[in-house]
Amino acid sequence: MSDHLRRRKAVLPVIARDLCTGCGWCVAACPDHLLVLEVDSQRRKAAELPQPELCPGCGKCLPVCNFRAIRLVKRVAQIPAGRA
Ligand code: SF4
Numbered sequence: 001m002s003d004h005l006r007r008r009k010a011v012l013p014v015i016a017r018d019l020c021t022g023c024g025w026c027v028a029a030c031p032d033h034l035l036v037l038e039v040d041s042q043r044r045k046a047a048e049l050p051q052p053e054l055c056p057g058c059g060k061c062l063p064v065c066n067f068r069a070i071r072l073v074k075r076v077a078q079i080p081a082g083r084a
């Protein structure tokens, strides 16, 4: 098992776009540099986690958000193809 899978927790951050101000604090706080700021068609910035499978679920992005836009949710188990 790879190191990043070994330290992966059963939770994952989810960002509520309607609450996110695009301040970027969570982006700066992520030790694995997994969060990015995206700009939508109305030129609103919001944080996103484009590769959730790489996130270890450390939760460090959570307390830095002053707008309660991030919550940790249970990771949905990925069932390998052919095992369902
Ligand atoms: S810290 Fe909160 S408000 Fe700021 S970019 Fe991240 S999710 Fe959005």
Ligand code: SF4
Pocket (backbone or CB within 6 Å): 012, 013, 029, 030, 031, 032, 033, 034, 035, 049, 055, 056, 057, 058, 059, 060, 061, 062
């Ligand atoms: S839980 Fe940790 S690794 Fe995942 S996005 Fe937040 S700060 Fe980054």
